[in-house]
Amino acid sequence: MFKSKIDIKFSDREVPCSADVLLWNYWDGEHLLPVHGGYKSAQLLYQGETFSLCLFKAKPPYLPFSIPTLAFVIQHRQYKQLTYALQIFLLSKTTIDIRPINNQLCAVSVRYQMMLPNIFTCISPLLLNLVPKWFETVFEEDLPLRIRRQRVLNAGFIDYKGMPHWNGNSGNYNYKFKHPLIPSKGSALLDHQYYESYG
Ligand SMILES: [Fe+2]
Numbered sequence: 284m285f286k287s288k289i290d291i292k293f294s295d296r297e298v299p300c301s302a303d304v305l306l307w308n309y310w311d312g313e314h315l316l317p318v319h320g321g322y323k324s325a326q327l328l329y330q331g332e333t334f335s336l337c338l339f340k341a342k343p344p345y346l347p348f349s350i351p352t353l354a355f356v357i358q359h360r361q362y363k364q365l366t367y368a369l370q371i372f373l374l375s376k377t378t379i380d381i382r383p384i385n386n387q388l389c390a391v392s393v394r395y396q397m398m399l400p401n402i403f404t405c406i407s408p409l410l411l412n413l414v415p416k417w418f419e420t421v422f423e424e425d426l427p428l429r430i431r432r433q434r435v436l437n438a439g440f441i442d443y444k445g446m447p448h449w450n451g452n453s454g455n456y457n458y459k460f461k462h463p464l465i466p467s468k469g470s471a472l473l474d475h476q477y478y479e480s481y482g
Pocket residue numbers: 308314315318319421425
């Protein structure tokens with residue numbers, strides 16, 4: 284039924300934050316609506332320790348409508364995330380590989396693979412234009428968030444109980460992202476009546 288048509292990779296793009304800050308950003312579902320113009324709704328159906336099942340509505344570039352998406356997101360390895368998603372009739376796999384460089388810098392590679400039913404292969408040219416535009420847009424939208432997160436860690440942020448007294452050398456330079464990232468109470472991400480968490 285499905286035929287592989289699209290395979291686009293963005294390789295080794297440097298990001299001015301640590302690999303774990305980038306991981307935090309990828310798992311932080313609460314930023315999707317306020318930060319990304321392309322997301323119209325986002326809800327969790329299930330939150331596992333290193334995976335989640337999500338329901339989105341996303342409006343891709345060039346299209347005048349939002350597309351419902353069911354997505355399964357997995358932390359496959361320490362710095363490798365996989366997302367399998369079904370967008371109406373389009374089956375996709377997104378692979379995110381993060382390469383740590385130092386505690387202020389990493390690089391990310393993102394690969395988008397998409398399969399279409401044979402009768403819809405005519406939209407492949409549209410997807411070949413749309414996917415790079417989507418990638419560049421979300422990358423730019425995420426950048427300030429990633430930089431800001433790295434800055435507060437450098438200033439010593441540990442938790443929300445107050446910042447430590449700055450003594451010139453109290454940066455939290457060894458931040459490690461911990462799974463799972465449960466959304467805060469009252470978050471719209473938790474609104475779905477099917478929502479369950481493993482914990
Ligand atoms: Fe983002």
